[in-house]
Amino acid sequence: MGRMSADGAVSHARPLFMSGNEAVAWGARLARPQVIAAYPITPQTVVIERLSEWVAEGLLDSEFLHVESEHSALSACMGASALGARSFTATSSQGLLYMAECLHYASGGRFPIVMMNANRALALPWNIYGDQQDSLAVLSSGWIQIYIEDAQEALDMSIQAFAIAEHAEVLTPVMLNLDGFVLTHTYEPVEVPGQEDVDVFLPSFRTPSKMDLEAPTNMGFTAGPAHYTEFKVQQHRAMLRASQVAAQVDEAFGQRFGRCYGGGVVPYRCGDADLVLVTLGSVAGLVRGVVDDLRAGGVAAGMLKLRFLRPFPEREIVQALSGARAVGVLEKDVSFGNAGAVFSDVASTLASTTIRPALLNFVAGLGGRDISRDDVERMFDELRAACVQAPGERVRFVNVQESRDG
Amino acid sequence: MVEAPRARVQLPLSLSADEPFLGHKACAGCGGSLAVRLALKVLGERTFVVLPAGCMSAVGFLYPQLAFGCNAIISTFAGTASMMSGIAAAARALKLRDYHVVGFAGDGGTADIGLQALSGAIDRHENFIYICYDNEAYMNTGVQKSGLTPFGARTTTSPAGKNAMGSRGRKKDLFEIVAAHGIDYAATATVAHAHDYIRKVDKARTTVGTSFLHVLAPCPTGWGIDSDRTLEVARGAVDCGLWIQAEYEGGHYHINKSPRRFKPVADHLAAQKRFAHLGKAEIAAIEKERDGRWKRLQRLVGGG
Numbered sequence: 001m002g003r004m005s006a007d008g009a010v011s012h013a014r015p016l017f018m019s020g021n022e023a024v025a026w027g028a029r030l031a032r033p034q035v036i037a038a039y040p041i042t043p044q045t046v047v048i049e050r051l052s053e054w055v056a057e058g059l060l061d062s063e064f065l066h067v068e069s070e071h072s073a074l075s076a077c078m079g080a081s082a083l084g085a086r087s088f089t090a091t092s093s094q095g096l097l098y099m100a101e102c103l104h105y106a107s108g109g110r111f112p113i114v115m116m117n118a119n120r121a122l123a124l125p126w127n128i129y130g131d132q133q134d135s136l137a138v139l140s141s142g143w144i145q146i147y148i149e150d151a152q153e154a155l156d157m158s159i160q161a162f163a164i165a166e167h168a169e170v171l172t173p174v175m176l177n178l179d180g181f182v183l184t185h186t187y188e189p190v191e192v193p194g195q196e197d198v199d200v201f202l203p204s205f206r207t208p209s210k211m212d213l214e215a216p217t218n219m220g221f222t223a224g225p226a227h228y229t230e231f232k233v234q235q236h237r238a239m240l241r242a243s244q245v246a247a248q249v250d251e252a253f254g255q256r257f258g259r260c261y262g263g264g265v266v267p268y269r270c271g272d273a274d275l276v277l278v279t280l281g282s283v284a285g286l287v288r289g290v291v292d293d294l295r296a297g298g299v300a301a302g303m304l305k306l307r308f309l310r311p312f313p314e315r316e317i318v319q320a321l322s323g324a325r326a327v328g329v330l331e332k333d334v335s336f337g338n339a340g341a342v343f344s345d346v347a348s349t350l351a352s353t354t355i356r357p358a359l360l361n362f363v364a365g366l367g368g369r370d371i372s373r374d375d376v377e378r379m380f381d382e383l384r385a386a387c388v389q390a391p392g393e394r395v396r397f398v399n400v401q402e403s404r405d406g
Numbered sequence: 407m408v409e410a411p412r413a414r415v416q417l418p419l420s421l422s423a424d425e426p427f428l429g430h431k432a433c434a435g436c437g438g439s440l441a442v443r444l445a446l447k448v449l450g451e452r453t454f455v456v457l458p459a460g461c462m463s464a465v466g467f468l469y470p471q472l473a474f475g476c477n478a479i480i481s482t483f484a485g486t487a488s489m490m491s492g493i494a495a496a497a498r499a500l501k502l503r504d505y506h507v508v509g510f511a512g513d514g515g516t517a518d519i520g521l522q523a524l525s526g527a528i529d530r531h532e533n534f535i536y537i538c539y540d541n542e543a544y545m546n547t548g549v550q551k552s553g554l555t556p557f558g559a560r561t562t563t564s565p566a567g568k569n570a571m572g573s574r575g576r577k578k579d580l581f582e583i584v585a586a587h588g589i590d591y592a593a594t595a596t597v598a599h600a601h602d603y604i605r606k607v608d609k610a611r612t613t614v615g616t617s618f619l620h621v622l623a624p625c626p627t628g629w630g631i632d633s634d635r636t637l638e639v640a641r642g643a644v645d646c647g648l649w650i651q652a653e654y655e656g657g658h659y660h661i662n663k664s665p666r667r668f669k670p671v672a673d674h675l676a677a678q679k680r681f682a683h684l685g686k687a688e689i690a691a692i693e694k695e696r697d698g699r700w701k702r703l704q705r706l707v708g709g710g
Contacts, residue, residue, distance in 0.1 A: 034495075034496060034499035034500070035492060035495045035496050035499055037488075037491070037492060037495070062499070063495035063496070063498055063499045065491055065492070065495055065530070066530070067488060067491070067523075067526055068488075068522050068523060068525065068526030068529075069522060069523075069526075071482070071484060071485065071488070071523075072485065072487075072488035072491070072522070072523050072526060073488075075481060075482060075484075075485035075488035075489045075492065075523070076488045076489065076491045076492030076495065077492055078481075078485075078489060078492060079456070079479075079481075079488070079489035079490060079491065079492025079493040079494075079495075079496065080492040080493065080495055080496035080499075081492075081496075082479055082489075082492075082493065082496075083454075083493055083496035083497060083500060084496075084500070085495075085496035085499050085500060087492070087496075101482055101484075102482060102485070105482055211454055211477035211478075211479065211493075212477070213452050213477070213502065213505055216451065216474075216475065216476045216477045216478075217477060218467060218472035218473075218474050218477075218478045218479070219477075219478070219479040219480075220467070220479040220480040220481070221467035221468070221469045221472060221480060222463070222464065222467050222468050222469060222480070223469040224468070224469075227469055227470070
């Protein structure tokens, strides 16, 4: 989904064949993080393997810390960030939850760390394959959450993520989410921008909010009931400001490198759509294909891809869904006893408007189960049915083998 | 007993008059705050200080009253050594000159929840100083048993009653655990032996790599002693042999002070309400454990 800028000032780029993981590693490398602290976990490990190889070969000038856990990885990144150093880490699944305490700590401390998360199922039962239960479980941890569709976007957003996180109006950490295996391990041709261009696009991190030997300060302090709320309101507002900053960063990136990705959402044939499937991550490619087929058959179908889950792109979602008669949310997670986290957010956003489409939640792809073209076609069938009769069960597990005794 | 050669060291007799830790809200007679204050006077203001959740961060960082005169930050409870590692890495990357990185964590923050990060950092030979102020229980949360609570001590989670005589486990030997990593420098100390402590902080200051100081820091509130008895009780622990003043350097163990004869353990324990319930049998068990520990450490000195 690249485009040339109007003046044709597109950076030198060389296409390489690489996986989603390697694309993240390339993006991180070009961003020149001063400190990388990481711990291995499938299916993220290739990211830190590549980075450590480049450090070993002298191709990347970073301090690489082999830490003893994911908790330590993020804790070390916070220490580095507290001195104003750019820092990067990567994790997945159990590792993301093991650092859960540090997630809130990093966002509350306003440390602009960038972290890649390979979306993977959570134990129990153990399962190394892709779904989105891990990142959606920490949706409220104060991190900007971006969901990636392909390897090129993975590389480009790894660079953009630092520009968003470190912006003086934002100073909030960013989590880049790639579907485990489907995206992390799939090889695609990817254009690698030139280092000089990235250096101009993303200068070194400069901030007055750091521990400075010439101007000592106390950070990470305690704030009682008289002050705590004000810090949290500032954090919330900074997160909201990230929407506009992300749009500016994406536009500037497009002007320099010829590729932009849109804002918090990317609508596809939504304008006159009756039936819209809202989704995120790599499954968007499949849904787009189904939408095209349905359109060819005369069905007014569309897709709304969510790129950002935090800050939540409320206004863009309302705009894209304003004409829909039925809206489905396809996601790879469920909040047990309720619905999927994305569905809940979309539904609550619509509830504060006068838009009243039928709403269905399709929970699919748990633990790496394939989502087929047939599955997606059936989702649109169910949306079509929901337009004419009350839909019944709103949360629908897709492609489930029901046991006889229930 | 094997004596270490009497060290000929220059004591920094004129400590800085600047107070690097001022305006904090520690209890009267707090041993931990003394350990922080003395160490920072040695290290100076070009120091990055990390403190996890615990007594010293609770009393030192109450916004807007912040008590550290140098750069300081609270880490997560488990994250003292990992956050220090990140600071040390950033300082290298930013090519900073003339600075120290020091952490002050309690016994629970070090020997229990923080041990994983400490172990990793020592393994990497991170260039920093880790100081464990040991008040032998989770004092910040109200005197709960930690891995460094000694046998027999009463805490709010190891009470004395019909079926229990206080803490059942023996105190983990943190000094030996740390030394077993082959750390660059480790020492034990107490807040009462100020010259010795200052000398050890100074040695840590000039050590390249990881230094670890294990400092006995009595807590009047948790130990049940009067607030003007902190130093006396810390001294008593050394005199009765329950606390061994030692160093590990260059792969060798040294015992700094070997009393010719131990003062009675019973007298030392009697001064602390947390041991008031112990009988002769328990005190004898504590003495036996003490003697075993001395023998073990002496073997390590001899074998070093």
